Amino acid sequence: MNKGLVIALVxxxxxxxxxxxxxxxxxxxxxxIQGHAKLDQDCLACHRxxxxxxxxxxxxxxxxxxxxxxxxxxxxxxxxxxxxxxxHTDHGVRHVSHFSHNLLDSKTNQDCSGCHKAxxxxxxxxxxxxxxxxxxxxxxxPASFEHGKWFHFDKNHKAKCITCHQGEDYTSYTCFxxxxxxxxxxxxxxxxxxxxxxxxxxxxxxSGKEYDAKMRRxxxxxxxxxxxxxxxxxxxxxxxxxxxxxxxxxxxxxxAGGQGVQESGGRSEHEGKGEHGSEHHSEHGDDExxxxxx
Amino acid sequence: MITVIxxxxxxxxxxxxxxxxxxxSVLPFSGAFLALILAxxxxxxxxxxxxxxxxxxxxxxxxxxxxxxxxxxxxxxxKFLFTGSLPGWLRLHEYLSWIGALLIMVxxxxxxxxxxxxxxxxxxxxxxxxxLMGKYLLKTARDxxxxxxxxLAAQGLTDVEIENQLLSDSLTLKALANWRKGHMPVTYTFxxxxxxxxxxxxxxxx
Numbered sequence: 001m002n003k004g005l006v007i008a009l010v011x012x013x014x015x016x017x018x019x020x021x022x023x024x025x026x027x028x029x030x031x032x033i034q035g036h037a038k039l040d041q042d043c044l045a046c047h048r049x050x051x052x053x054x055x056x057x058x059x060x061x062x063x064x065x066x067x068x069x070x071x072x073x074x075x076x077x078x079x080x081x082x083x084x085x086x087x088h089t090d091h092g093v094r095h096v097s098h099f100s101h102n103l104l105d106s107k108t109n110q111d112c113s114g115c116h117k118a119x120x121x122x123x124x125x126x127x128x129x130x131x132x133x134x135x136x137x138x139x140x141x142p143a144s145f146e147h148g149k150w151f152h153f154d155k156n157h158k159a160k161c162i163t164c165h166q167g168e169d170y171t172s173y174t175c176f177x178x179x180x181x182x183x184x185x186x187x188x189x190x191x192x193x194x195x196x197x198x199x200x201x202x203x204x205x206x207s208g209k210e211y212d213a214k215m216r217r218x219x220x221x222x223x224x225x226x227x228x229x230x231x232x233x234x235x236x237x238x239x240x241x242x243x244x245x246x247x248x249x250x251x252x253x254x255x256a257g258g259q260g261v262q263e264s265g266g267r268s269e270h271e272g273k274g275e276h277g278s279e280h281h282s283e284h285g286d287d288e289x290x291x292x293x294x
Numbered sequence: 295m296i297t298v299i300x301x302x303x304x305x306x307x308x309x310x311x312x313x314x315x316x317x318x319s320v321l322p323f324s325g326a327f328l329a330l331i332l333a334x335x336x337x338x339x340x341x342x343x344x345x346x347x348x349x350x351x352x353x354x355x356x357x358x359x360x361x362x363x364x365x366x367x368x369x370x371x372x373k374f375l376f377t378g379s380l381p382g383w384l385r386l387h388e389y390l391s392w393i394g395a396l397l398i399m400v401x402x403x404x405x406x407x408x409x410x411x412x413x414x415x416x417x418x419x420x421x422x423x424x425x426l427m428g429k430y431l432l433k434t435a436r437d438x439x440x441x442x443x444x445x446l447a448a449q450g451l452t453d454v455e456i457e458n459q460l461l462s463d464s465l466t467l468k469a470l471a472n473w474r475k476g477h478m479p480v481t482y483t484f485x486x487x488x489x490x491x492x493x494x495x496x497x498x499x500x
Contacts, residue, residue, distance in 0.1 A: 008483040015410055
């Protein structure tokens with residue numbers, strides 16, 4: 001008999017016997033999760049021959065889900081007629097391997113916070129819009145926040161986040177984190193135009209260019225207690241698709257100057273914590289700024 | 295490869311063979327095999343980068359289908375099929391085997407746990423390498439026969455005498471016969487291991 005055929009026969013018979021006697025080694029796609037580890041060598045505890053895995057309910061009673069926290073119970077009850085293995089896999093590392101939000105009904109699908117803990121970092125303060133405005137359902141990151149609604153990055157402004165948003169606070173920005181925008185350099189030129197408020201650069205220069213100013217006068221600044229070049233802004237407004245920034249022509253000139261800018265951790269010490277929204281039409285100047293600082 | 299070359303009348307090895315032999319024989323053989331590995335890595339990377347790794351599972355059945363089609367050559371050779379020329383079926387066998395092996399490799403990915411699928415994959419790679427070597431041997435045999443025929447014709451022998459002479463030149467034919475003794479068992483091994491794998495999938499996951 002051909003020696004090659006003998007070797008082939010030995011290999012094939014070994015594989016057949018191995019698959020029958022030690023299926024967890026020859027056939028299993030991976031070790032079971034910790035909770036099911038004791039079933040590692042008992043494939044038929046979960047698998048029905050020629051039907052697949054589907055004996056979950058033998059151990060996990062559906063009514064047990066009612067004992068779970070409400071959100072979790074509701075989540076599972078609203079999945080419809082799908083089986084456990086539509087989402088869960090027991091072999092390998094990840095227990096939930098192929099969950100799709102499409103399995104949920106539309107109402108549950110839109111209630112992100114029903115299952116996910118809402119982020120509380122500074123980047124999300126004041127955001128009232130749906131998570132889907134920035135985030136996809138595939139993964140939390142990357143998010144698709146349209147920065148261009150607030151400030152368009154041109155070739156001269158390929159800056160790192162921290163250059164403008166200092167202290168990891170994305171609710172405020174400063175243009176004076178960059179060497180090109182010294183307040184002393186621009187004060188004179190703006191004063192000629194009657195612009196004394198130097199806190200909200202983007203209000204007139206949405207692309208950071210000198211000549212893209214929509215108006216030659218500064219718009220009123222929301223009374224958020226900010227003194228100096230750092231201004232709080234409302235991201236929710238941006239997300240709502242606000243194409244024009246608040247405060248346009250015909251508004252009073254705010255004269256809260258930026259003199260006395262002191263960089264502390266990249267931010268002005270004049271920064272306050274006031275609420276957004278109420279308009280600030282004060283005419284105070286540098287002196288008043290000093291007072292506020294106190 | 296070295297064994298094959300030494301089976302010719304003028305022994306040679308990888309280090310002494312001429313650049314022509316290297317570029318015409320060794321390079322296409324090893325190139326096709328390396329291309330298989332490279333294409334697998336690229337497709338696997340692409341599927342993972344696009345979040346489509348799950349598609350790899352469906353490459354398996356598709357690969358089996360393509361490989362099954364490639365065995366039309368064996369069916370034609372054994373006269374289970376009567377359409378198409380044998381050389382045409384051989385070429386189809388070569389191409390489809392490569393494509394089928396690629397799909398199976400993508401299907402396999404790098405999931406080192408179950409022994410049976412990996413044994414089947416290794417057997418398939420061995421069968422593919424063996425097949426490529428057979429392709430090289432066949433090409434060598436054809437070239438040798440052609441050269442011998444030309445030489446004998448120049449000596450003034452008739453066609454019948456040439457055929458008789460060539461039949462006695464058994465070295466090349468012997469090399470091909472020996473190759474078949476290796477290729478067929480490897481192919482059978484792959485076939486049965488793959489069959490076991492498919493049956494086990496149907497048994498546990500159908």
